[in-house]
Amino acid sequence: MIVELGHYCLVLALFVALVQAVVLLTGAARQRADFMATATGSSLALFALVGASFAALTWAFVVSDFSVLVVALNSHTDKPLLYKISGVWANHEGSLLLWVLILTAFSLAISLLGRNLPPTLRSRAIAVQGLVTAGFLLFILFTSNPFWRIPPEAIPLNGQGLNPLLQDPALAFHPPLLYAGYVGFSMAFSLAVAALIEGRVDAAWARWVRPWTLAAWVFLTLGIALGAWWAYYELGWGGWWSWDPVENASFIPWLAGTALLHSAIVVEKRNALKVWTVFLAVLTFSLSLVGTFIVRSGVITSIHAFASDPTRGVFILVLLGLTIGASLILFAWRAPQLEGGSLFAPDSKEGSLLVNNLLMTTAAATVLIGVLYPLVADVLNMGKLTVGPPFYELVFKWLMIPTIVLMAIGPLLPWKRGDLRGALRKLTVADAAFVLTLIAVIVLAGADRYWTAIGLALGVWLATGTLTELALRLRGGRMPPRATWGLVLGHLGMAAMVIGIVCDYSWRTETVQAMRPGETRHLAGRDFTLLEADEVQGPNYTALRATVRLDEKGREVAVLHPERRDYATSTMPTTESAIASNGLVDYHAVIGESSGDGTFAARFFYHPGVPLLWYGAGLMALGGLISLTDGRYRVGAPKRNTATRSRKTPS
Amino acid sequence: MNRRKRRLYFIALGVITLLLAGVLLRAGMEGNIVFFYSPTDLAEKGIESGKRFRVGGLVEEGSVEREGTSLAFTITDGLNEMRVVYTGLVPDLFREGQGVIAEGRLDEDGKVFRADNVLARHDENYMPPEVADSLKETGQWQHATPDDTGLPKFLKDHETPDEARP
Numbered sequence: 079m080i081v082e083l084g085h086y087c088l089v090l091a092l093f094v095a096l097v098q099a100v101v102l103l104t105g106a107a108r109q110r111a112d113f114m115a116t117a118t119g120s121s122l123a124l125f126a127l128v129g130a131s132f133a134a135l136t137w138a139f140v141v142s143d144f145s146v147l148v149v150a151l152n153s154h155t156d157k158p159l160l161y162k163i164s165g166v167w168a169n170h171e172g173s174l175l176l177w178v179l180i181l182t183a184f185s186l187a188i189s190l191l192g193r194n195l196p197p198t199l200r201s202r203a204i205a206v207q208g209l210v211t212a213g214f215l216l217f218i219l220f221t222s223n224p225f226w227r228i229p230p231e232a233i234p235l236n237g238q239g240l241n242p243l244l245q246d247p248a249l250a251f252h253p254p255l256l257y258a259g260y261v262g263f264s265m266a267f268s269l270a271v272a273a274l275i276e277g278r279v280d281a282a283w284a285r286w287v288r289p290w291t292l293a294a295w296v297f298l299t300l301g302i303a304l305g306a307w308w309a310y311y312e313l314g315w316g317g318w319w320s321w322d323p324v325e326n327a328s329f330i331p332w333l334a335g336t337a338l339l340h341s342a343i344v345v346e347k348r349n350a351l352k353v354w355t356v357f358l359a360v361l362t363f364s365l366s367l368v369g370t371f372i373v374r375s376g377v378i379t380s381i382h383a384f385a386s387d388p389t390r391g392v393f394i395l396v397l398l399g400l401t402i403g404a405s406l407i408l409f410a411w412r413a414p415q416l417e418g419g420s421l422f423a424p425d426s427k428e429g430s431l432l433v434n435n436l437l438m439t440t441a442a443a444t445v446l447i448g449v450l451y452p453l454v455a456d457v458l459n460m461g462k463l464t465v466g467p468p469f470y471e472l473v474f475k476w477l478m479i480p481t482i483v484l485m486a487i488g489p490l491l492p493w494k495r496g497d498l499r500g501a502l503r504k505l506t507v508a509d510a511a512f513v514l515t516l517i518a519v520i521v522l523a524g525a526d527r528y529w530t531a532i533g534l535a536l537g538v539w540l541a542t543g544t545l546t547e548l549a550l551r552l553r554g555g556r557m558p559p560r561a562t563w564g565l566v567l568g569h570l571g572m573a574a575m576v577i578g579i580v581c582d583y584s585w586r587t588e589t590v591q592a593m594r595p596g597e598t599r600h601l602a603g604r605d606f607t608l609l610e611a612d613e614v615q616g617p618n619y620t621a622l623r624a625t626v627r628l629d630e631k632g633r634e635v636a637v638l639h640p641e642r643r644d645y646a647t648s649t650m651p652t653t654e655s656a657i658a659s660n661g662l663v664d665y666h667a668v669i670g671e672s673s674g675d676g677t678f679a680a681r682f683f684y685h686p687g688v689p690l691l692w693y694g695a696g697l698m699a700l701g702g703l704i705s706l707t708d709g710r711y712r713v714g715a716p717k718r719n720t721a722t723r724s725r726k727t728p729s
Numbered sequence: 730m731n732r733r734k735r736r737l738y739f740i741a742l743g744v745i746t747l748l749l750a751g752v753l754l755r756a757g758m759e760g761n762i763v764f765f766y767s768p769t770d771l772a773e774k775g776i777e778s779g780k781r782f783r784v785g786g787l788v789e790e791g792s793v794e795r796e797g798t799s800l801a802f803t804i805t806d807g808l809n810e811m812r813v814v815y816t817g818l819v820p821d822l823f824r825e826g827q828g829v830i831a832e833g834r835l836d837e838d839g840k841v842f843r844a845d846n847v848l849a850r851h852d853e854n855y856m857p858p859e860v861a862d863s864l865k866e867t868g869q870w871q872h873a874t875p876d877d878t879g880l881p882k883f884l885k886d887h888e889t890p891d892e893a894r895p
Contacts, residue, residue: 462765469761592797
């Protein structure tokens with residue numbers, strides 16, 4: 079009964095979304111205040127209906143109602159409660175329902191927090207959200223309905239269980255964060271489309287777009303980092319990023335979102351780059367949709383690929399074409415009518431942010447080309463192929479060098495007028511740090527490690543340059559605004575990531591061997607001794623559990639317990655790797671199958687610098703959050719009529 | 730800087746970025762594209778040794794030999810087969826009779842494929858599309874995956890999925 083109610087709510091939500099879009103668009107076009115006043119009510123109704131539907135599905139999972147197909151396929155009575163709940167979005171149907179739930183939550187946020195937006199802009203933005211919601215509800219109801227029942231005679235006694243790899247706390251929260259990021263960009267999209275209809279983009283618009291983009295970007299950053307972290311510690315393959323299409327699908331919108339974040343600053347502060355920012359807002363959400371298409375259609379070979387259904391792919395493709403096509407046509411039609419912005423010198427802060435945008439969009443475009451190229455080649459009969467990690471690594475090496483250089487210089491440039499020489503003069507400390515690091519690495523690691531030296535020196539240069547910026551801001555004895563702290567933390571996070579990535583790429587090592595208990599292997603200054611390997615019994619699995627002692631110069635530093643688990647509900651064993659970390663350097667141990675003659679396949683890794691990646695992602699997200707609390711960008715704080723008042727705060 | 734100058738500057742910047750991106754793309758694609766072949770493709774076309782590529786199909790039943798961490802197995806598409814050797818831990822889902830993709834090079838005499846990577850999947854019902862296509866071409870698809878609807882046995886025994894819908 080509850081399941082049918084959930085289904086009913088979902089159908090009802092589709093009609094509410096359609097009516098909402100029509101009423102609000104008409105109301106805005108005809109200046110009917112009574113029509114536009116329905117925005118809050120309809121957004122609330124939409125959110126409540128989708129929320130009720132989501133709650134009904136969650137209930138079906140919690141009570142293990144196996145007459146529901148999705149539950150039977152993805153849950154099991156023995157599963158811990160956390161994974162029964164996370165099972166709701168650990169499958170195609172449920173995850174799309176979560177997608178729509180987050181979308182309606184964002185619509186509700188515009189209608190509740192946006193009371194001081196011009197009423198027509200607000201109505202149109204909510205209407206666009208409503209249209210996107212309706213599109214996805216159609217998709218769910220027709221191709222991916224989570225409420226499909228199994229005929230009574232076929233109802234199984236127990237479910238198929240959740241893919242054991244997904245039974246992990248990090249992965250329980252990875253999809254919601256990622257989706258909040260993907261869907262969060264819909265706010266910028268809807269506001270951009272609304273602004274295009276209005277034919278007006280100004281600082282007040284940017285002050286609205288920016289916090290929402292920032293919030294979405296923080297979610298996406300955390301979601302991607304959590305996924306990488308999970309892959310790193312859970313899968314035991316010794317990496318954290320493999321340039322797989324599904325990973326790239328989340329990285330492309332992140333790059334575009336990073337560009338949008340920075341260009342929105344220029345619109346807000348200087349009223350320039352307006353057309354470009356609107357275009358980026360449309361682009362970023364479109365790329366989120368492309369990402370959803372790549373993940374959900376199964377058109378591209380991926381280690382992540384989920385068993386998929388081609389009709390879904392076609393449906394998403396149509397949805398994608400309509401959304402992107404319509405918004406780009408609207409852009410081509412209306413963008414020329416947006417008034418030109420204020421002027422600036424190429425080497426001003428605006429100029430540096432523009433170059434940042436070019437670099438970020440180029441990066442996004444190259445990743446997209448890498449992902450889509452195999453698809454195009456297949457269609458054109460050029461053979462089946464894949465674009466491997468070396469492609470992305472080469473492209474990113476050359477794109478990141480100018481990006482990092484710019485990230486230290488840009489914040490030191492003044493608005494409007496160019497003063498590159500002044501900015502460079504302020505970077506003498508950073509220059510010294512760069513040269514010292516370069517020399518130190520060359521001397522310690524050898525001249526053939528020049529890429530390592532350059533990479534580490536750039537990371538140190540960025541960190542020092544960013545701290546210089548902070549020191550200059552603090553010099554007046556005044557507390558800089560929180561947005562500045564956001565900038566500093568975000569850029570420091572990037573520096574930490576660069577250093578971590580360069581260290582890992584330069585020095586990581588691994589060994590794979592068959593070992594008997596009692597044997598020792600030496601790797602990167604540590605001795606790994608396999609002490610024993612026993613069968614142990616877990617709550618819903620049995621496991622081969624190894625005990626590995628890690629010694630440094632004869633002194634024990636850690637004892638690791640890698641496992642290989644066999645879940646009762648699944649035919650496939652899973653790997654639980656074990657990591658010993660000192661906060662800068664990681665040592666991994668992975669245990670494989672027993673080969674029957676008393677030996678076990680064992681794999682050990684040395685990963686220097688990987689923890690810096692997680693610190694870096696944390697710093698970026700923290701920077702974003704602090705920036706969000708800046709009173710000047712408090713959501714909805716500025717009214718359009720006060721926006722023109724000059725703000726004397728330094729930026 | 731007036732409007733016209735600024736527009737020129739924007740355009741120049743855009744063109745330079747596009748050119749650089751093009752150069753990067755070409756350089757990046759060069760040698761970093763890995764083609765996929767089925768054992769039949771390999772038998773018909775003949776691939777030079779030393780070139781990096783992927784080969785995929787089903788792991789032939791009874792073909793897996795292990796020695797320490799080395800592993801040898803045969804990939805088949807029903808018509809032709811390819812012997813693969815690999816050192817390292819295979820993914821958890823590596824099974825006889827299941828779809829697999831190996832990446833590496835042919836050795837000198839072209840008889841054995843030396844893989845340095847065997848691809849894993851997260852989902853046991855998933856079949857890589859290339860493997861599925863090549864199996865369809867050789868007519869092995871039906872035998873290969875009795876479970877190609879992706880539906881669990883308890884459902885197939887009873888109803889088709891359409892009827893499972895309310």
